[in-house]
Amino acid sequence: MRKIVPHPILTLFITFVWLLLANDVSAGHIVLGLALGILIPLLTSAYWPDRPRIRAPLAIVEYGLVVLWDIIVSNVMVARLVLFRRGDSLKSTFVTVPLDITSPEAITALAGTITMTPGTVSCDLSADGRALLVHCLNSDDPAADVAQIKTRYEARLKRIFG
């Protein structure tokens, strides 16, 4: 079973995305979606050998809502900075976020979240995958920003991915 379907969740997800793309739930499209859902993970399994372990699937919903809210807030914040501040008066700085999470999927999710939320863009990962380089657009207290990333996002991801 593992040989044919290396990522069962990915298979279901690709089928679902295909049905959304087709905008049509009929037997033909379900079969076509399932075929894609089985073929694509098979062809790409060399690049994704491990299966991510998800400990708390329901926590993903909470995480999604928190991130969605933060995206709205961050858009307004960044828009205000851009419109009402002179570019060179922004205190931009790089900060290092040490990571407690180790699974590649969790780190990817964290890096993506950081880029989408308040005034921060993730820029690079340390070569051993233990720290993330983050650029803050305007930061009065870099240590507080790092602490916020760790408590708000990383702690939740740690619960999800274990």
Add this chain to the structure above:
Amino acid sequence: MAIVAEFLIAALILVGAFFLLVGSFALAKLPDMMRRLHGPTKSTTLGIGSILIASMIFAVAVRGSLSLHELLITLFIFLTAPVTAFMISKAHILRDKRERANLPPTGTTNGWATLDAPTPTEEPARAESR
């Protein structure tokens, strides 16, 4: 009902257009590469988001059919925007000597992945923790 939907759609399109404009404006206004990256990664997500919500409401309220393509567009934007920003900043760090001098230390024994190869001793520790 139709008039409420129309007002809602118009408001969402205006909000979306405003944030898209701010995002593009940030790209032109901010003084350096790393700061410029903040404009298109953030302001545009809300901008595109509200235009897509407007499009969904339009489909339901005016045309009377459900349209889910907008959800997919949102999903793809959320997947691609951070990756693009990540690759652009990595390329920037690799090419810009001055920016490289500004980078904070990693706090581990290894350097940043763009500039340093991992030291082989770290590999087993990572494998065992999974």
